[in-house]
Amino acid sequence: MSPLDLVKRPMPKQEPFERVRNFDEVALGYSVELAREEAGRCLDCKKPGCVGGCPVGIDIPGFIHCITEGDFAGGIRAIKQTNALPAVCGRVCPQEEQCEMQCILRKKGESVAIGRLERFLADWEAAQETTEAPPLPPLNGRSIAIVGSGPAGITVAADLALRGYKITMFEALHEAGGVLTYGIPEFRLPKAIVRREVQYVRSLGVDLRLDFVVGKTRTMDALLESFDAVFVGAGAGLPWFMDIPGENLNGVYSANEYLTRCNLMRGFRFPAFDTPLKRSARVAVFGGGNVAMDSARTALRLGADEVHIVYRRSHDELPARAEEVENAEEEGVMFDFLTLPVRLIGNERGWLTEIECRRMELGEPDASGRRRPIEVAGSEFMMRMDASVCAIGNSPNPLIPMTTPGLEVGKRGNIVADEETGLTSRRRVWAGGDVVTGAATVISAMGAGRRAAQSIHEALSGAK
Amino acid sequence: MFKVVERSMIVPNVHLLTIEASEVAQAARPGNFIILRPDEQGERIPLTIADWDVSAGTVTSLFVQVGASTAKLARLKAGDTIPTFAGPLGNETEIAKFGTVVLVGGCYGIGAIYPIARALKAAGNRVFALIEARSSFALYWEDRLKTVCERVLVISRDGSRGYKGHVTRLAEILATEKIKPDRLIAYGCTYQMMEVSRQTKPLGIKTIVSMNPIMIDGTGMCGVCRLTVAGETKFACVDGPEFDGHEVDWEEFLARRESYNAEEVEPLHRSGSCSHF
Ligand SMILES: Cc1cc2nc3c(=O)[nH]c(=O)nc-3n(C[C@H](O)[C@H](O)[C@H](O)COP(=O)(O)OP(=O)(O)OC[C@H]3O[C@@H](n4cnc5c(N)ncnc54)[C@H](O)[C@@H]3O)c2cc1C
Numbered sequence: 224m225s226p227l228d229l230v231k232r233p234m235p236k237q238e239p240f241e242r243v244r245n246f247d248e249v250a251l252g253y254s255v256e257l258a259r260e261e262a263g264r265c266l267d268c269k270k271p272g273c274v275g276g277c278p279v280g281i282d283i284p285g286f287i288h289c290i291t292e293g294d295f296a297g298g299i300r301a302i303k304q305t306n307a308l309p310a311v312c313g314r315v316c317p318q319e320e321q322c323e324m325q326c327i328l329r330k331k332g333e334s335v336a337i338g339r340l341e342r343f344l345a346d347w348e349a350a351q352e353t354t355e356a357p358p359l360p361p362l363n364g365r366s367i368a369i370v371g372s373g374p375a376g377i378t379v380a381a382d383l384a385l386r387g388y389k390i391t392m393f394e395a396l397h398e399a400g401g402v403l404t405y406g407i408p409e410f411r412l413p414k415a416i417v418r419r420e421v422q423y424v425r426s427l428g429v430d431l432r433l434d435f436v437v438g439k440t441r442t443m444d445a446l447l448e449s450f451d452a453v454f455v456g457a458g459a460g461l462p463w464f465m466d467i468p469g470e471n472l473n474g475v476y477s478a479n480e481y482l483t484r485c486n487l488m489r490g491f492r493f494p495a496f497d498t499p500l501k502r503s504a505r506v507a508v509f510g511g512g513n514v515a516m517d518s519a520r521t522a523l524r525l526g527a528d529e530v531h532i533v534y535r536r537s538h539d540e541l542p543a544r545a546e547e548v549e550n551a552e553e554e555g556v557m558f559d560f561l562t563l564p565v566r567l568i569g570n571e572r573g574w575l576t577e578i579e580c581r582r583m584e585l586g587e588p589d590a591s592g593r594r595r596p597i598e599v600a601g602s603e604f605m606m607r608m609d610a611s612v613c614a615i616g617n618s619p620n621p622l623i624p625m626t627t628p629g630l631e632v633g634k635r636g637n638i639v640a641d642e643e644t645g646l647t648s649r650r651r652v653w654a655g656g657d658v659v660t661g662a663a664t665v666i667s668a669m670g671a672g673r674r675a676a677q678s679i680h681e682a683l684s685g686a687k
Numbered sequence: 688m689f690k691v692v693e694r695s696m697i698v699p700n701v702h703l704l705t706i707e708a709s710e711v712a713q714a715a716r717p718g719n720f721i722i723l724r725p726d727e728q729g730e731r732i733p734l735t736i737a738d739w740d741v742s743a744g745t746v747t748s749l750f751v752q753v754g755a756s757t758a759k760l761a762r763l764k765a766g767d768t769i770p771t772f773a774g775p776l777g778n779e780t781e782i783a784k785f786g787t788v789v790l791v792g793g794c795y796g797i798g799a800i801y802p803i804a805r806a807l808k809a810a811g812n813r814v815f816a817l818i819e820a821r822s823s824f825a826l827y828w829e830d831r832l833k834t835v836c837e838r839v840l841v842i843s844r845d846g847s848r849g850y851k852g853h854v855t856r857l858a859e860i861l862a863t864e865k866i867k868p869d870r871l872i873a874y875g876c877t878y879q880m881m882e883v884s885r886q887t888k889p890l891g892i893k894t895i896v897s898m899n900p901i902m903i904d905g906t907g908m909c910g911v912c913r914l915t916v917a918g919e920t921k922f923a924c925v926d927g928p929e930f931d932g933h934e935v936d937w938e939e940f941l942a943r944r945e946s947y948n949a950e951e952v953e954p955l956h957r958s959g960s961c962s963h964f
Binding site for chain 1: 710711714724728729730731755756759770771772773774775776903904906907908909910911913914915920925938939942943945946
């Protein structure tokens with residue numbers, strides 16, 4: 224028996240000095256050789272922990288085994304049994320907290336690079352002339368409306384289309400994909416990939432209705448008149464601000480605005496595209512999650528001289544994926560830990576010029592298990608900045624609850640839905656993804672979509 | 688894709704745009720707006736709905752040509768298509784029996800107040816319109832407004848029609864005409880709405896203005912349209928676009944509207960950027 228191979232094959236990447244000057248994808252993907260080597264590290268456990276760590280239960284050892292055999296078509300088929308968006312998940316899933324965390328190899332060294340292998344297969348498939356379309360059953364006469372075309376909605380659409388339902392997916396924006404399209408930047412998730420995945424779902428017969436704002440163009444009640452069931456996957460699109468003085472100054476953005484200008488509206492290609500995005504010299508990003516990393520790295524690529532992540536806790540508490548923090552550090556983003564912005568100050572024309580901050584220290588762990596940041600009295604200091612991006616969180620948009628009588632919502636405006644089935648307080652209305660949980664992850668939204676699709680199918684067909 | 692039914696310049700610089708969008712037409716209410724994109728590279732542009740026809744499935748807006756994006760719109764012709772047309776967005780105008788209501792309209796607002804006047808009249812109000820333009824040749828839809836208003840008063844900057852001057856004469860005009868409004872609603876460029884609010888405050892007339900900030904998605908997702916109303920941050924797209932003009936922080940609002948001037952991209956945003964003052 225060969226000795227255990229304890230080190231992940233590194234991901235080839237664009238060099239930091241190069242990539243901060245373009246919007247192309249940073250991680251370049253494994254070659255066939257690297258993929259087969261990496262796949263060879265898998266011990267093919269009898270009781271694979273990784274599968275249990277995956278919110279949609281992908282047959283991970285199965286697809287990895289296919290890679291070792293060189294059967295890439297078989298590998299992608301194995302993934303697609305439970306995951307309609309492998310090219311996306313392979314890129315943005317927090318594998319280090321899910322499948323890879325459960326990998327047996329972690330007892331001695333590094334886990335198998337499951338995410339990178341998933342991505343490898345998805346990219347291999349995309350490079351083929353033809354993709355295998357699964358056979359479609361005849362329509363069963365039932366119709367489903369899906370609100371929102373993010374990962375949750377896409378999953379429900381694909382699952383139910385494959386079971387013969389007639390699906391109409393309503394999307395408020397002019398492009399489908401949800402956060403994958405308007406939020407996550409090109410350099411981390413190329414939009415061509417998202418479009419390909421959306422195209423796949425459309426190839427299953429799903430009717431995509433863009434520019435359709437449920438609650439405005441049609442109410443939920445009106446949809447219920449023409450559809451047998453409605454799934455709400457409207458995401459968590461309402462940006463939070465800090466609620467500190469000066470937040471309406473020019474140069475102060477929500478991360479949603481900043482990223483939408485760049486991604487959905489292609490602001491990074493202004494003036495070829497009409498929507499501008501200011502080139503700011505000194506940018507402060509508030510927050511420590513993926514959204515903050517994406518905003519900071521976008522600011523660098525737009526030509527900022529200095530970009531700071533201003534975070535009230537310390538490095539250990541950063542909620543962003545470790546890989547993205549590392550990428551940001553390599554690219555030259557500066558981190559101001561234990562720092563809380565308390566006031567934004569502008570010039571006479573209403574533009575941001577300075578940010579007053581306060582130092583923090585860490586106290587006892589709070590409800591989230593992370594050490595609670597405490598303000599240090601009298602520690603105020605100034606940061607000179609001409610733009611700030613607030614990336615401290617989002618909650619669900621109130622538009623649908625406001626226009627849907629009887630739809631129960633929780634404290635933060637999230638739609639209340641059964642965790643197992645996604646059923647809401649309204650008959651024939653299911654919900655899942657960020658609109659239920661608040662801002663979470665792509666894969667958890669897909670998991671919720673999968674469970675809701677199953678529940679919808681059971682309710683409408685009487686099947687178990 | 689949405690079909691252009693009509694695009695015509697009805698007076699110098701003001702264009703009428705009618706788009707086939709039957710779902711929007713069916714749901715449209717006075718005071719709503721839509722968001723469109725002229726082409727695949729275009730910005731998302733918000734425009735107030737000035738009229739709609741449920742049976743024809745069409746929605747009409749007016750826009751003032753001020754910069755690059757509206758220039759694109761102004762090149763559209765019947766039969767063309769545009770990639771994006773979403774709506775109706777924003778809250779509708781509050782319609783109730785208030786008594787006497789004066790609607791003030793300037794530039795695109797002359798058209799925008801029409802469906803509001805119609806609904807207010809149907810609700811049993813005495814409705815007056817006060818419309819303002821540079822000169823008599825820049826007035827439009829006067830006859831249409833007359834069908835739903837008790838009277839249509841005119842102010843022209845050069846005095847070629849009606850009162851001479853600006854909406855700065857509002858208080859005086861109301862006194863001369865012996866109109867005592869229970870409510871006033873203003874649609875038009877920011878300065879005009881600000882001036883109207885300034886004038887009606889001492890008179891104690893409840894004044895509603897339709898705010899026209901920069902917007903992107905128009906559904907509450909980006910927050911660029913935020914403004915301060917009665918000391919609180921609001922999103923014009925979902926909390927408005929109508930607000931009490933006496934509670935709006937106008938100075939902040941004007942600064943925010945101008946934030947993209949340097950890019951030479953027009954801060955069109957509901958076309959209200961003609962400067963009257
Ligand atoms: C910048 C950023 C980076 C992220 N990075 C990661 C990451 O690396 N890994 C990860 O796992 N997760 C990441 N996330 C989180 C992840 O993207 C979300 O958890 C996930 O997209 C949620 O999916 P969803 O389908 O619930 O909603 P969304 O993706 O938000 O999609 C909802 C869709 O519904 C539409 N909609 C809303 N209201 C209506 C309406 N009334 N009518 C019609 N349509 C409507 C919206 O326009 C949107 O397109 C990130 C999020 C952001 C913002």
